[in-house]
Ligand SMILES: *[C@@H]1O[C@H](CO)[C@@H](O)[C@H](O)[C@H]1NC(C)=O
């Protein structure tokens with residue numbers, strides 16, 4: 001073996017280390033073996049990284065298309081006609097409202113246990129109504145309208161409360177809040193169920209002196225939170 005034939009390294013600037021003949025041959029053989037091992041392990045790493053990347057990408061796309069979105073609630077109508085008649089007996093008053101619930105998902109059904117609604121005035125419950133007294137399944141992309149009237153004994157608006165409402169009305173508007181509660185779960189591809197979640201939707205309902213929902217609150221999306 002000749003030292004000259006083994007000098008395959010590019011010439012670098014600066015002083016080169018001195019190796020003896022035998023030592024130098026062993027050194028280069030070692031370098032060749034090492035670089036082969038490096039190349040093989042680099043290749044394996046590249047393959048593993050590529051496989052991980054593809055698996056991650058598929059998981060991300062599945063997650064994007066199957067991730068359940070919460071239902072959307074909109075308050076379409078809310079009226080309290082008795083407010084427009086200051087001399088009406090509060091016992092004969094009624095409230096009616098119209099709420100739409102939309103399932104915005106593509107492949108995800110929503111199961112609701114019963115759906116309840118409560119109207120609040122000054123953070124006190126003044127009336128309740130059941131929107132769905134039994135469990136209810138909503139298909140993907142479905143919108144369902146719920147129309148409800150609360151009256152009689154389930155609406156408590158007499159006494160001081162009625163006086164407060166009349167004074168709010170004189171001031172220009174009366175603020176209510178409609179809260180809708182249900183326990184929901186999602187079903188992906190009609191196959192996999194999520195856990196049950198207790199859901200609350202809050203719809204601000206501000207009516208004018210005529211007892212009708214003011215324009216800025218009509219068709220408003222209600223905020224949702226889970227507990
Ligand atoms: C509920 O409100 C929507 C939008 O205003 C209306 O199209 C629909 O007819 C109403 N449904 C009922 C039952 O009042």
Ligand SMILES: *[C@@H]1O[C@H](CO)[C@@H](O)[C@H](O)[C@H]1NC(C)=O
Pocket residue numbers: 137138139142143144
């Ligand atoms: C939405 O679902 C309800 C209840 O299953 C059904 O009565 C209604 O027809 C559906 N609406 C549409 C637009 O498919």
